[in-house]
Amino acid sequence: MSDGHRGNPSTAARAVALTARFEALPGARGAGAGASGPVALVRAPGRVNLIGEHTDYNEGLVLPAAIDREVWIAFAPWDRPEVELTSAVFGDTRSFSFKGLSPETRGTKSWIDYVAATAWSMRDAGLPVRGFRGVIDSTVPIGSGLSSSAALEMASSWALAVPGAPRPDAGAMAAIAQRGENRYVGVNCGIMDQFASAAGRAGHALLIDCRINQFKTAPMPAGLSLVVCETGSSRKLEASAYNTRRSECELGVKLIAEREPGVKALRDIDEAMLERNRDRLPEVVARRCEHVVREDARVMATVAALADGDLEALGQLFAASHASLRDLYEVSSAELDAMVDIAVAVPGVVASRMTGAGFGGCTVSLVKHGAEEALRDAVLAQYQKRTGLEPRVYIVAAVDGAGGVKQGA
Numbered sequence: 001m002s003d004g005h006r007g008n009p010s011t012a013a014r015a016v017a018l019t020a021r022f023e024a025l026p027g028a029r030g031a032g033a034g035a036s037g038p039v040a041l042v043r044a045p046g047r048v049n050l051i052g053e054h055t056d057y058n059e060g061l062v063l064p065a066a067i068d069r070e071v072w073i074a075f076a077p078w079d080r081p082e083v084e085l086t087s088a089v090f091g092d093t094r095s096f097s098f099k100g101l102s103p104e105t106r107g108t109k110s111w112i113d114y115v116a117a118t119a120w121s122m123r124d125a126g127l128p129v130r131g132f133r134g135v136i137d138s139t140v141p142i143g144s145g146l147s148s149s150a151a152l153e154m155a156s157s158w159a160l161a162v163p164g165a166p167r168p169d170a171g172a173m174a175a176i177a178q179r180g181e182n183r184y185v186g187v188n189c190g191i192m193d194q195f196a197s198a199a200g201r202a203g204h205a206l207l208i209d210c211r212i213n214q215f216k217t218a219p220m221p222a223g224l225s226l227v228v229c230e231t232g233s234s235r236k237l238e239a240s241a242y243n244t245r246r247s248e249c250e251l252g253v254k255l256i257a258e259r260e261p262g263v264k265a266l267r268d269i270d271e272a273m274l275e276r277n278r279d280r281l282p283e284v285v286a287r288r289c290e291h292v293v294r295e296d297a298r299v300m301a302t303v304a305a306l307a308d309g310d311l312e313a314l315g316q317l318f319a320a321s322h323a324s325l326r327d328l329y330e331v332s333s334a335e336l337d338a339m340v341d342i343a344v345a346v347p348g349v350v351a352s353r354m355t356g357a358g359f360g361g362c363t364v365s366l367v368k369h370g371a372e373e374a375l376r377d378a379v380l381a382q383y384q385k386r387t388g389l390e391p392r393v394y395i396v397a398a399v400d401g402a403g404g405v406k407q408g409a
């Protein structure tokens, strides 16, 4: 069990293996296939959010790290206005044409939609794109809240980009990919996932201001590991509940803005303003707003605690975030609560909380070096007994954001 997913091969081994897969495609370089030139490689990481949950779509602050679970594409450009990709994960080959690509015509309901979404959005933003034929592989667990979709989009954005054409910065490129996911795939996500995958920095988390799409890097303290524990619980309710939470936040903003000029988003509201307007809000809306307003403050406090190496503060901030998501935002679950309970009782676990949208998925823990296996053992020994579900534990590292892979690296 444990790390039930395929592990992380080295960059060089992965480059060789995926290039060989490309070369093994029937007619990989035959005239009929149209592919020519050297095989190119691009990669994009998944991400885990340290803190700042349900703040991105409220123009707030988030603190994710890009992680060493990655989508890779080996490809050769061709002169057709088409993309054809073979998935090593799903074992199928899918394609789409740039001609007539639009949100109205979407709809294979498969992984290729995320590539097509990115192509559509890049073109819609006036960026040139090129067709290619390739092979795609991924070590990002799917559907666990580690942003396999965003990694697929950001890897695609690099494969689609015409070399030499001006490339928008990471934040702008993330916004283009997010728009593709919103409009073409139809998922109403915020910008955090694409941004983290685009802008990641090895050994660092990213403090992203989702109002202005700018970021700063925040070094991870030496001596701490990042551990992701997957609950194995379904996130089925997530899409509708996610959209309901978004509407509740929007209603809170609308009602407060009637009395407070200049309020455009929850980002503009502090605790004092929320309190003096609380009587205008339905009780449930007030709780949702309280979570977001305080969560933004916790993000800044976490950045300070990381810089100071203040482990006690980190523990308290993660605990407060988890409790707020459980009690005020109501997006935790019995499984996520059990996973956090188990983790925080392990000596050497500094901080632990649910991560991502909630309703299942993963927790994130900061763990002293040397205590990772104790956490894994505790989860394996206790979690299944408590929930009947099989957990997975990933010890991850913060890595650089998406880009090309140098051959022979």
Ligand code: NG1
Residues within 6 Å of the ligand: 052, 053, 054, 055, 056, 057, 144, 145, 146, 147, 149, 187, 188, 189, 190, 191, 192, 193, 355, 356, 357, 358
């Ligand atoms: P997950 O469920 O981890 O992919 C979702 C959103 C994020 C953000 C978080 C909550 C999608 C694809 N992503 O993350 O933008 O809003 O919830 O902080 O829906």
